[in-house]
Amino acid sequence: MHNKNNLKGWLYLLPALVFVGVFMVYPLIDVMVYSVEEGYNFASQSYNGVGLYNYSYVLHDPYFLQAIKNTFILVMITVPLSTTIALLISLALNSISKLKDLFQTIFFLPYVTNTLAVGLVFMILFKKTAYSDGLINMFVNLFGGRSIDFITGSYSAKMFVMCLYTIWVVLPFKILILTSALASVPKVYYSAAEVDGTGSFRTFYKITLPMISPMIFYLVITGFIGAFKAYSDEVALFGTDLNSAGMNTIVGYIYDMLYGNSGGYPSFASAAAIILFAIVLTITVINLMVSRKVAVK
Amino acid sequence: MKNRAKITKNAFIYLCLTLWAVIVLFPFYWMLLSSIKSYSSYNREYTPKFYATSPTLSNYADAFTSVPLSRYLLNTLIFTVITTAVMLIVITLAAFAFARLDFAGKDLVFTLFLALMMIPNELVIITNYVTITDLNLRNTFTGLILPSVTSVFYIYLLKENFAQVGDDLYKAAKVDGTSDMRYLLKVLIPICRPTMITIVILKVIECWNSFVWPRLVTDKQDHFLVSNGIQEIRESGFGRENIPAMMAAVVIISLPLIILFLVFHKKIMEGVATGGTKG
Numbered sequence: 110m111h112n113k114n115n116l117k118g119w120l121y122l123l124p125a126l127v128f129v130g131v132f133m134v135y136p137l138i139d140v141m142v143y144s145v146e147e148g149y150n151f152a153s154q155s156y157n158g159v160g161l162y163n164y165s166y167v168l169h170d171p172y173f174l175q176a177i178k179n180t181f182i183l184v185m186i187t188v189p190l191s192t193t194i195a196l197l198i199s200l201a202l203n204s205i206s207k208l209k210d211l212f213q214t215i216f217f218l219p220y221v222t223n224t225l226a227v228g229l230v231f232m233i234l235f236k237k238t239a240y241s242d243g244l245i246n247m248f249v250n251l252f253g254g255r256s257i258d259f260i261t262g263s264y265s266a267k268m269f270v271m272c273l274y275t276i277w278v279v280l281p282f283k284i285l286i287l288t289s290a291l292a293s294v295p296k297v298y299y300s301a302a303e304v305d306g307t308g309s310f311r312t313f314y315k316i317t318l319p320m321i322s323p324m325i326f327y328l329v330i331t332g333f334i335g336a337f338k339a340y341s342d343e344v345a346l347f348g349t350d351l352n353s354a355g356m357n358t359i360v361g362y363i364y365d366m367l368y369g370n371s372g373g374y375p376s377f378a379s380a381a382a383i384i385l386f387a388i389v390l391t392i393t394v395i396n397l398m399v400s401r402k403v404a405v406k
Numbered sequence: 407m408k409n410r411a412k413i414t415k416n417a418f419i420y421l422c423l424t425l426w427a428v429i430v431l432f433p434f435y436w437m438l439l440s441s442i443k444s445y446s447s448y449n450r451e452y453t454p455k456f457y458a459t460s461p462t463l464s465n466y467a468d469a470f471t472s473v474p475l476s477r478y479l480l481n482t483l484i485f486t487v488i489t490t491a492v493m494l495i496v497i498t499l500a501a502f503a504f505a506r507l508d509f510a511g512k513d514l515v516f517t518l519f520l521a522l523m524m525i526p527n528e529l530v531i532i533t534n535y536v537t538i539t540d541l542n543l544r545n546t547f548t549g550l551i552l553p554s555v556t557s558v559f560y561i562y563l564l565k566e567n568f569a570q571v572g573d574d575l576y577k578a579a580k581v582d583g584t585s586d587m588r589y590l591l592k593v594l595i596p597i598c599r600p601t602m603i604t605i606v607i608l609k610v611i612e613c614w615n616s617f618v619w620p621r622l623v624t625d626k627q628d629h630f631l632v633s634n635g636i637q638e639i640r641e642s643g644f645g646r647e648n649i650p651a652m653m654a655a656v657v658i659i660s661l662p663l664i665i666l667f668l669v670f671h672k673k674i675m676e677g678v679a680t681g682g683t684k685g
Contacts, residue, residue, distance in 0.1 A: 118508065118509025125500035131537070132530065132534055132552065136529070139533040140532055201419045205416070215430055216427070218431070221664070221674065223614065225617055227656075230656065341633075344637065363528055364618065367622065375536055386528075
C-alpha cells in the first residue's frame with residue numbers, strides 16, 4: 110500500500126520533473142561545463158582544452174566592458190530613482206479616495222503591454238530625423254534648447270532615454286506593491302499620531318517608513334536583479350545591433366555571443382552568463398545584509 | 407485656514423497624479439494618433455501635430471498586407487494557447503503531488519524546486535538553445551513551446567493554494583472511494599479556480615510578450631511571434647520610415663493585451679501583488 114502511493118506521487122510529479130530536469134537542471138550544469146571548455150566549436154561540438162580562457166577572453170573584450178559599464182550606469186540610476194518615484198506616487202495614491210482605483214489602473218497599464226511595441230513609440234518620440242526633430246525636441250526647443258539626437262546621438266543622450274524608458278517600464282510593479290503595502294499599515298497608528306499632534310513628515314518617518322521598509326527592500330532587491338538583466342527595452346529603443354549602437358547590456362552580450370552575426374560562441378556566452386550571475390548574487394547578498402542590519406536597528 | 411491648506415494640498419496631489427497618468431498614457435495616444443495619419447501628412451509635419459487633420463485607416467490595411475502581421479498574430483496565439491495549456495496540466499499535477507500525496511523524497515524535491523526559483527533564465531537559455539538546435543527544432547512550434555512550459559513559481563503558488571483546502575474534504579472523498587484524480591478534478595480544481603485563472607492570465611501575458619527565446623530559435627518569418635514581428639517591421643518592414651504603418655501594426659499587436667487588462671484588471675493586479683510578495 111505504502112509502496113503504491115510512492116509510485117503514484119512520483120507519477121503525478123513526472124511531467125514537471127521532466128521539464129525541470131531537461132530545461133533547467135541539466136542546462137545549469139551544462140553552462141558551467143561550457144564555460145570552461147576552451148576553443149569550443151559549435152559545428153563539430155568539440156573543444157581542445159579545459160581552463161579559464163573563456164572568462165579571460167570575455168573580461169578583456171571591449172564590447173563586454175562596454176556592456177558592463179552600460180548595465181551598471183542603468184542599475185545605479187534607475188533603481189534608486191524608480192523606487193523613490195514609486196514611493197511618492199504610492200503615498201499620493203494612498204492619501205486620496207476619489208478616483209484612486211482609476212489612477213491605480215492607469216498606472217499599472219505599462220506592466221501588461223509589450224515593451225518592444227511601446228519602446229518603438231518612445232523611439233519615435235525621441236528620434237531626430239531629416240524630416241522631423243521629433244516631439245520631445247519640440248519641447249526642448251520650446252524651452253530654448255537645441256535639438257538633441259537621442260537615439261543615434263551622444264552617449265549621455267542615449268543613456269538618458271534608456272533610463273527614462275526603463276523607469277517607465279518598471280514603475281507599475283513598484284507602485285502596485287508599495288500601494289498595497291501602504292494600505293496594510295493599520296489606521297490606528299495614524300490616529301494615535303494625530304492625537305499626539307505628530308507632524309506629517311515625522312509620522313511618515315517614524316511610522317510609515319518602518320512599517321513598509323520590508324517591501325521597499327524587497328523592491329530594491331528585485332529591482333537590482335531586474336535591471337542587471339535589462340535587454341529587450343534596449344533592443345526596442347536602439348535595434349538589435351546593440352554593440353554598434355554602444356548601448357549593449359550584459360544580457361545582450363550573452364545573446365550576441367550565442368546568436369546572430371556575432372554568434373556561435375556558446376562557451377563565451379556561458380562565461381559571460383556566469384559572470385552576470387556572480388555579480389547579481391553578490392549584489393543580492395549585500396542587499397540582504399544591509400536590510401538585515403537596518404531591520405535590527 | 408487649515409481647511410484651505412488641506413484643499414491646496416489635495417489639489418496638488420491630484421495634479422501630480424494626473425500628470426503621471428498623462429505620462430503613462432501618452433505613448434498609447436501617440437501610437438494611436440500616428441497610426442491614423444496618412445504617410446504623406448505624417449512626413450509633412452516637421453513639427454508633430456497633436457491631432458490628425460485627415461484621419462485614415464489605410465495604414466491598418468497596409469499593416470496586414472505588406473508584412474505578414476496576421477501570421478505573427480496567429481503564431482503568437484498558437485504559442486500562447488498551447489504553452490499555457492501544457493503548463494497548466496504539468497503544474498496542476500505537480501502541485502497536487504506536493505500538496506496532497508505522500509511519497510518518499512517529497513520534501514527534498516520540493517526544496518530543490520524552491521531553490522530553482524532563484525536561477526535566472528539567462529543561465530539556462532544557452533544550453534536550451536543548443537539542445538533545441540541539436541534536436542532540429544529551430545523554427546518549429548515544439549521548439550518554441552517546450553522550454554517555455556517550465557514554471558517552478560506557479561507550481562509553488564498552486565501548491566500553497568491546494569494545501570489550504572481542508573483535510574476533511576479529502577478524507578471524506580477517500581471514505582466514499584473517490585480516486586485521487588477524481589478528487590483533484592471534481593473538488594480541488596473547482597475550489598481553487600480563482601488562483602488558476604490568475605496563473606493563466608499571468609502566463610498569457612508572459613507568452614504574448616516573450617521576445618528573447620523566440621528570437622533565439624526562430625529566424626524565419628513564418629514562425630515569428632509578435633515581438634519578433636515588431637523588430638522585423640522596425641528593421642526592414644514597410645520600407646523607409648513608414649512610421650504610420652509601423653504604428654498601426656504596433657496598435658494591433660498591443661490591443662489584445664490591453665483588452666485583456668481592461669476586462670481582468672482587478673484579477674491581474676491582485677495576481678501580480680501576491681506573486682510579488684511571494685516571489
